[in-house]
Amino acid sequence: MMSGSIKTTRVLAFASGKGGVGKTLLSLNTAVALARQHHSVVLFDGDMGLANVHVLLGTQPRATVADVLAGRCDLAQTMFVGPEGIKIIPGGSGIRDLADLPSGEFARLLQGLQDVQPPPDYLIIDTGAGIGSHVTTLVQLADIVVVVVRDEPASLADAYGLIKVAHTEFQCQSFHIVVNDVKDAQRGQQVFTRLQDVAMRFLGLPLTLSGVVPHDDSITDAMRRRESVVTAFPESRAAAAIRRLAGELSNAALATDAKRFLLDKLGRGRGVAMP
Ligand SMILES: Nc1ncnc2c1ncn2[C@@H]1O[C@H](COP(=O)(O)OP(=O)(O)OP(=O)(O)O)[C@@H](O)[C@H]1O
Ligand SMILES: [Mg+2]
Numbered sequence: 001m002m003s004g005s006i007k008t009t010r011v012l013a014f015a016s017g018k019g020g021v022g023k024t025l026l027s028l029n030t031a032v033a034l035a036r037q038h039h040s041v042v043l044f045d046g047d048m049g050l051a052n053v054h055v056l057l058g059t060q061p062r063a064t065v066a067d068v069l070a071g072r073c074d075l076a077q078t079m080f081v082g083p084e085g086i087k088i089i090p091g092g093s094g095i096r097d098l099a100d101l102p103s104g105e106f107a108r109l110l111q112g113l114q115d116v117q118p119p120p121d122y123l124i125i126d127t128g129a130g131i132g133s134h135v136t137t138l139v140q141l142a143d144i145v146v147v148v149v150r151d152e153p154a155s156l157a158d159a160y161g162l163i164k165v166a167h168t169e170f171q172c173q174s175f176h177i178v179v180n181d182v183k184d185a186q187r188g189q190q191v192f193t194r195l196q197d198v199a200m201r202f203l204g205l206p207l208t209l210s211g212v213v214p215h216d217d218s219i220t221d222a223m224r225r226r227e228s229v230v231t232a233f234p235e236s237r238a239a240a241a242i243r244r245l246a247g248e249l250s251n252a253a254l255a256t257d258a259k260r261f262l263l264d265k266l267g268r269g270r271g272v273a274m275p
Contacts, residue, residue, distance in 0.1 A: 009119045010121065010122050010143050010144065010250075010254070010256075011123045011124075011125065011143045011144070012027075012030070012122060012124045012143070012146060012249060012253065013124075013125040013139050013144070014026060014030075014126050014127060014146045015127045015135055015162055016147060016148040016149065016158065016159060016162070017131055017155070017157075017158025017159050018150075018155045018159070019128075019130070021149060021180060022148050022150070022178075023126055023127065024045075024053060024056060024126050025223075026146075026178060026180060026213065026242065027043060027124050027126035027146075028056060028057075029229055030124060030249065031082075031086045031122070032082070032083045032084050032086060032230045034124075035084035035085055036243075037246065037247070037250070039120075039121040039250065040085075040121045040122070041121065041122045041123075042079075042086070042087045042116055042123050042124070043082070043086055043124045044089045044091075044113060044125045045089060045090050045091030045126050046091065046128070047126055047127060047129075048091060048134050050093055050128065053090060053126055054088065056223060057082055059080060059088075062077070062080070063077055064078055064090045064093075065092045065109065066092025066093075067092070068108065068109060069105050069109060071105075074112055075089060075109070075115075075116065076116065076117070079116075083227065084230075087116075089113075110141075122250070125141070125142065127139065131158075136165060136166060136169070139166050139170065140166075140170050140172070143253055144256065145172055146176045146177075147163060147175050147177050148178050148180050149177060149180065149192075150181050151179070151181070151191045156191070159195060160195060160199065163199055163205070163207075167205055173205075174256070175205075175207050175208065176208050176210040176248075176249060177207050177208065178210055178212070178213060178245060179191045179211075180213045181213065181214075181215045182212060182213075184212075185212045187212075188213075189209070189212070192207070210248045210249055211242075211244060211248055211249075212241060213238055213241040214237050214238060216229070216236055216237050218232070218233040218237075219236075221233065
């Protein structure tokens with residue numbers, strides 16, 4: 001599928017504006033679903049406030065991004081192997097906003113992401129809530145921006161706020177919407193249409209509906225078992241929806257030209273493409 005010998009990592013960032021709508025759950029499970037489809041995947045917990053990918057899996061990591069930022073180790077040393085062989089870079093809880101980090105520390109973090117060996121097919125980034133600079137920075141790095149919404153006015157308003165900032169301030173053109181935790185696909189479509197109407201009206205921006213994930217108790221059951229729902233309950237409605245979502249996102253990712261990687265995208269001028 002990849003052309004020639006050039007290997008290009010596609011970067012997918014999950015964001016939402018509002019907290020607690022399912023970003024961590026969906027980024028973990030999308031990562032696992034992609035790995036099941038024989039892709040190599042690194043999952044980066046980019047939630048600098050309340051890291052929780054490893055909590056979801058009941059793992060106590062040896063080191064986290066906090067140790068990387070403190071210069072105690074490099075990113076590769078924090079990585080642990082999760083379900084289906086995905087590699088997870090655990091976030092550190094309670095880290096200051098990335099905006100407050102000296103640029104050297106920030107660059108070291110991004111450099112570490114860029115230097116992950118071997119380069120994976122997909123780098124999936126779970127971001128935190130809000131639209132602070134740490135979130136918008138990670139969104140800027142992404143080839144595919146996935147916006148998770150729930151069927152509630154605050155979630156739609158915050159998703160729109162995130163899209164508006166990313167579009168008007170950072171020139172993001174393409175947003176992949178996932179409606180999570182709804183009764184059925186029809187309801188998901190209605191929620192998407194509401195968001196899309198607002199984005200069209202105020203930004204003239206069409207959105208893409210990439211998936212609808214139903215409310216499903218298998219998700220909470222899998223969480224209780226500290227597993228992904230895709231591996232714990234592969235027959236569940238949620239797992240089926242997440243597999244479809246992963247397929248949609250990987251098709252979309254392959255259809256876009258991968259941006260040049262990380263530091264370059266932020267205009268730090270290194271001009272380094274993935275090997
Ligand atoms: N489709 C679903 N069906 C049932 N429960 C769900 C579903 N999606 C999410 N949940 C529940 O919502 C909770 C929040 O999910 P998650 O932690 O992934 O949100 P988040 O957006 O990452 O939150 P934060 O902004 O705090 O990082 C989970 O504990 C899970 O129980
Ligand atoms: Mg989260």
